[in-house]
Amino acid sequence: GAGVSQSPSNKVTEKGKDVELRCDPISGHTALYWYRQSLGQGLEFLIYFQGNSAPDKSGLPSDRFSAERTGGSVSTLTIQRTQQEDSAVYLCASSVGTGGKKLFFGSGTQLSVL
Amino acid sequence: QKEVEQDPGPLSVPEGAIVSLNCTYSNSAFQYFMWYRQYSRKGPELLMYTYSSGNKEDGRFTAQVDKSSKYISLFIRDSQPSDSATYLCAIRSNDYKLSFGAGTTVTVRA
Numbered sequence: 566g567a568g569v570s571q572s573p574s575n576k577v578t579e580k581g582k583d584v585e586l587r588c589d590p591i592s593g594h595t596a597l598y599w600y601r602q603s604l605g606q607g608l609e610f611l612i613y614f615q616g617n618s619a620p621d622k623s624g625l626p627s628d629r630f631s632a633e634r635t636g637g638s639v640s641t642l643t644i645q646r647t648q649q650e651d652s653a654v655y656l657c658a659s660s661v662g663t664g665g666k667k668l669f670f671g672s673g674t675q676l677s678v679l
Numbered sequence: 680q681k682e683v684e685q686d687p688g689p690l691s692v693p694e695g696a697i698v699s700l701n702c703t704y705s706n707s708a709f710q711y712f713m714w715y716r717q718y719s720r721k722g723p724e725l726l727m728y729t730y731s732s733g734n735k736e737d738g739r740f741t742a743q744v745d746k747s748s749k750y751i752s753l754f755i756r757d758s759q760p761s762d763s764a765t766y767l768c769a770i771r772s773n774d775y776k777l778s779f780g781a782g783t784t785v786t787v788r789a
Contacts, residue, residue, distance in 0.1 A: 569722070605687060605781060606781055607683065607778075608767070608769075610776055613776065666711070671722050673722055
């Protein structure tokens, strides 16, 4: 596709359930980011992948959060035992090279934990 | 203290007015300055990218950076209803990690 694709666009889950969010970056982009955007807050960095290097997981808020990127392309963000404070929009972005100059964002997944 | 501070607004202006947005930052290592625009239910998209102090123009948009004051601005001239969106500043040092402001929501009234 032409842009970054995220699925699902909306996810409603019950507290304590696990969820998986998917990101399809732009073809050829080696850098991939996950950010979280809560109402009235800026984008909070979660994790960064670059090629085959070890990911930078320094932004993950707890060990309930994990992410992987298979084959240098598709990425999945998993949240285990969801809590109400996990409710937010989860945004994925990709960029060329080492990243950071121009990020291309998907439309995000709106996660609601009841 | 957050690394990047941005007044969330909201800001409402009549069509044709100049919109002025700004951010302050605390880390003098920041070298790259960006403005992203985010429409409702969409991801942010890059509007402007600057590296040095001074002004950069692109059509109706002007980005201004004052590194000595750690202050960046975005001006939108002749604002249009289609400019109604949330504007986020983003700043980074030499690595790949961007620090974002909270975003300012702008409404341009027809």
